[in-house]
Amino acid sequence: MARGDRASKDALFDGFATIAAALGAGRRAEIVEVLSQGERTVEEMAGEIGQSVANTSHHLRALARVGLVATRREGNRVHYRMASDRVTDAWLAIRALAAERLDTLDDLAEAYLGLRDDLDVVDSQDVQRRMADRDIVILDVRPSAEYRAGHIPGALSVPPDELHRLDQVLGQISPDAEIIAYCRGPYCVYADEAVRWLASRGRMARRLSEGMPEWRRAGGPVEV
Amino acid sequence: MARGDRASKDALFDGFATIAAALGAGRRAEIVEVLSQGERTVEEMAGEIGQSVANTSHHLRALARVGLVATRREGNRVHYRMASDRVTDAWLAIRALAAERLDTLDDLAEAYLGLRDDLDVVDSQDVQRRMADRDIVILDVRPSAEYRAGHIPGALSVPPDELHRLDQVLGQISPDAEIIAYCRGPYCVYADEAVRWLASRGRMARRLSEGMPEWRRAGGPVEV
DNA sequence: AGACCATTCAAGTAGACGTTTGAATGGTCG
DNA sequence: CGACCATTCAAACGTCTACTTGAATGGTCT
Numbered sequence: 001m002a003r004g005d006r007a008s009k010d011a012l013f014d015g016f017a018t019i020a021a022a023l024g025a026g027r028r029a030e031i032v033e034v035l036s037q038g039e040r041t042v043e044e045m046a047g048e049i050g051q052s053v054a055n056t057s058h059h060l061r062a063l064a065r066v067g068l069v070a071t072r073r074e075g076n077r078v079h080y081r082m083a084s085d086r087v088t089d090a091w092l093a094i095r096a097l098a099a100e101r102l103d104t105l106d107d108l109a110e111a112y113l114g115l116r117d118d119l120d121v122v123d124s125q126d127v128q129r130r131m132a133d134r135d136i137v138i139l140d141v142r143p144s145a146e147y148r149a150g151h152i153p154g155a156l157s158v159p160p161d162e163l164h165r166l167d168q169v170l171g172q173i174s175p176d177a178e179i180i181a182y183c184r185g186p187y188c189v190y191a192d193e194a195v196r197w198l199a200s201r202g203r204m205a206r207r208l209s210e211g212m213p214e215w216r217r218a219g220g221p222v223e224v
Numbered sequence: 225m226a227r228g229d230r231a232s233k234d235a236l237f238d239g240f241a242t243i244a245a246a247l248g249a250g251r252r253a254e255i256v257e258v259l260s261q262g263e264r265t266v267e268e269m270a271g272e273i274g275q276s277v278a279n280t281s282h283h284l285r286a287l288a289r290v291g292l293v294a295t296r297r298e299g300n301r302v303h304y305r306m307a308s309d310r311v312t313d314a315w316l317a318i319r320a321l322a323a324e325r326l327d328t329l330d331d332l333a334e335a336y337l338g339l340r341d342d343l344d345v346v347d348s349q350d351v352q353r354r355m356a357d358r359d360i361v362i363l364d365v366r367p368s369a370e371y372r373a374g375h376i377p378g379a380l381s382v383p384p385d386e387l388h389r390l391d392q393v394l395g396q397i398s399p400d401a402e403i404i405a406y407c408r409g410p411y412c413v414y415a416d417e418a419v420r421w422l423a424s425r426g427r428m429a430r431r432l433s434e435g436m437p438e439w440r441r442a443g444g445p446v447e448v
Numbered sequence: 449a450g451a452c453c454a455t456t457c458a459a460g461t462a463g464a465c466g467t468t469t470g471a472a473t474g475g476t477c478g
Numbered sequence: 479c480g481a482c483c484a485t486t487c488a489a490a491c492g493t494c495t496a497c498t499t500g501a502a503t504g505g506t507c508t
Contacts, residue, residue, distance in 0.1 A: 003338040004413040006274050012332040012411065013257070014250035019322040021248030025496075026238035033237070042455060050230050055497055057456060062495095067325035076454055076505045083325055090321045093314040098243040100310055101291035108239045112232040187236065189228040249466070266485060279467055281486060286465095300475045300484055 022066045023094060027051055028059050035069060036088045036213040037142065037184055038149040039081035088213050095187075109187065119195055120206040122180055124215055127152075127208060131221075137173050139181040141190040142212070152182070152215065153223040160190040166197060178204045185211030246290045247318055251275060252283050259293060260312045260437040261366065261408055262373040263305035312437050319411075333411065343419050344430040346404055348439055351376075351432060355445075361397050363405040365414040366436070376406070376439065377447040384414040390421060402428045409435030 023029055030049045034040060040048065046056040060080050063069040070083045082088060098105050130136050131154070138155040140147045147157040158169060160183070173179065179198055183190035191207045198205035208215075216222055247253055254273045258264060264272065270280040284304050287293040294307040306312060322329050354360050355378070362379040364371045371381040382393060384407070397403065403422055407414035415431045422429035432439075440446055 003336075003416075005336065008332070008336040009254070010250055010274070012329075012336045013253045015326060015329050015332045016319055016322045017248050017250045017253045019326060020244050020253065020318050024241050024245030024248040026234055026241045027496080029237045029241045029244065030233070050234075052498075053455075054457090054499080057454095058497080061456080067327060068321070073505085076452095076507095078455065084321075086317070086321045086324055090314070090317040093310070093317040094244045095240055097292075097308075097310045097314045098240045101307055102239060102243060103291060105236075105239050108232070108236040112227075112229065112236045114227040192227075245465095251466080276468075277485075278469080278487090281484095282466085285486080297475085300482095302485065 018066050019068070019090075022063055022068055023091060025059070027055070028063060029091075031056075031059055031063065032068070032082075032087065032091045033185070033187075035080065035082050036091060037146045039072070039079045041077045041079055043077075045080065085217075088217065092214065092217065113187065113189060113192065116192065118199075119192060121209045122206045123209045124218055124220060127180060128220055135174075135176060136178045136180055138208075139169075139179060139191075139194060141181050141183045141194045146184075146212070148224070150212065150216070150222045150224050152212075153221050155182075155223075158194065160193070163193060163197060166194065170198075170201065170203070175203075178206065180206050180208055182208035182215070183211055185214060242290050243292070243314075246287055246292055247315060249283070251279070252287060253315075255280075255283055255287065256292070256306075256311065256315045257409070257411075259304065259306050260315065261370045263296070263303045265301045265303055267301075269304065309441075312441065316438065316441065337411065337413060337416065340416065342423075343416060345433045346430045347433045348442055348444060351404060352444055359398075359400060360402045360404055362432075363393075363403060363415075363418060365405050365407045365418045370408075370436070372448070374436065374440070374446045374448050376436075377445050379406075379447075382418065384417070387417060387421060390418065394422075394425065394427070399427075402430065404430050404432055406432035406439070407435055409438060 023032060027049055031045060034045060034048045042057050042060060043053055045060065046053045049056060051059075060069060064071065064080070068083055068087050069080050072079045072081065099109075127136075127138070131138075131152075138152050140151045140155040140157050141160055141163075142157075143161075144157055144159050147155075147159070151157070156169060158166060179195075181191040181194040181198075186209060188211055195205045195207045210218075247256060251273055255269060258269060258272045266281050266284060267277055269284065270277045273280060275283075284293060288295065288304070292307055292311050293304050296303045296305065323333075351360075351362070355362075355376075362376050364375045364379040364381050365384055365387075366381075367385075368381055368383050371379075371383070375381070380393060382390060403419075405415040405418040405422075410433060412435055419429045419431045434442075
């Protein structure tokens with residue numbers, strides 16, 4: 001096998017391809033999206049992606065086999081987590097690429113998220129610029145474990161299964177304040193629901209265009 | 225199908241996954257690596273990746289089907305090119321991820337490239353900082369079509385199949401100058417050969433750690 | 449030690465994918 | 479028009495993959 005050999009070149013690129021292929025199955029893509037929010041046990045993950053525990057374990061191990069996720073044992077539970085920030089980088093690059101180039105994606109996104117024309121959106125730069133102001137309130141609409149793992153400084157936690165508690169939270173917020181809700185990312189429904197509920201109450205509410213992983217990756221401040 | 229529906233969520237992530245899967249086959253990964261240097265006809269690409277024209281066409285169309293590559297007709301030849309810079313972004317992210325996390329990759333790379341311990345390496349920042357100096361000479365060791373499609377300003381073109389011409393080129397270079405060679409990227413053998421040849425002639429020669437796509441992506445100046 | 453639980457393994461099925469081979473298409477040029 | 483050429487299609491092969499089911503492993507807690 002000489003240097004620059006065809007067979008070993010093919011093998012090398014098969015190696016690169018195994019990484020892409022690991023992200024190339026829908027359920028594993030969902031897993032990666034969830035894990036970019038924080039670690040999960042097998043059972044929790046199975047619930048998140050709506051699959052059997054056996055199949056979820058199978059996929060998690062497939063990701064572990066190529067080094068994309070790492071494990072941690074606690075009691076008799078195994079916690080899976082991202083092995084590196086670069087996994088999130090690659091996943092976001094793939095997702096952005098799909099959004100830009102795959103022409104069926106808009107339809108798929110609309111089928112899942114519904115039409116979003118009624119939702120006002122604000123981007124991360126805007127929020128970061130206005131964070132010092134007193135007239136905006138940031139709402140973290142993710143499960144509380146994810147809020148605890150890191151959130152935008154000063155954000156209030158309103159978990160998605162406790163959206164009805166928004167009533168109480170509203171009492172603490174000045175009617176003049178603009179409310180900005182965020183959740184897991186652009187393909188997450190939680191913030192949409194919060195914004196719609198708030199808008200129906202006559203509040204000025206907008207959705208942050210991106211979620212925690214994107215915020216963190218862009219160098220936004222994070223509080224734990 | 226309610227908003228936030230399980231089936232449509234799965235379909236959406238299957239959509240994302242088709243993009244990753246498109247990069248998840250070794251031969252297609254090679255195609256993407258080559259196309260990030262510039263457009264190719266089907267036949268040229270078949271030669272680059274060592275596959276039959278039929279199979280190459282098949283893979284190119286698979287990439288086109290998900291929007292990653294675009295085509296252009298000229299005479300009776302079809303030229304394929306990257307559909308967007310984001311394809312290169314995603315590919316580089318995948319490749320970097322594989323390099324960091326896939327523990328078999330070092331062996332695969334060594335099998336293809338050989339041991340590189342004898343090669344001195346310099347990174348893009350260093351080169352960019354020293355480009356104004358007179359004491360470095362940059363060598364572009366890629367096929368001339370790729371050089372023409374864009375190269376580091378001031379670089380001399382020495383195509384890989386004309387490495388024997390280095391003798392003449394050397395005559396024009398002061399013996400004190402440091403020579404820096406680059407080619408397609410970190411997994412490309414061309415620059416290695418040039419550096420070894422130059423080193424054997426007693427020249428101070430180093431290899432740029434990255435290639436044209438990475439240089440361009442990092443915002444380095446490009447001349448056409 | 450024994451019961452219990454989360455996780456993993458193993459076997460099996462249906463479907464998708466990469467590659468080859470040989471024929472068909474759709475364009476150019478004499 | 480007809481010969482020619484690059485490219486694409488279609489069929490077929492073996493291989494791999496996702497998911498299901500049911501059993502086995504390897505921990506923890508009483």
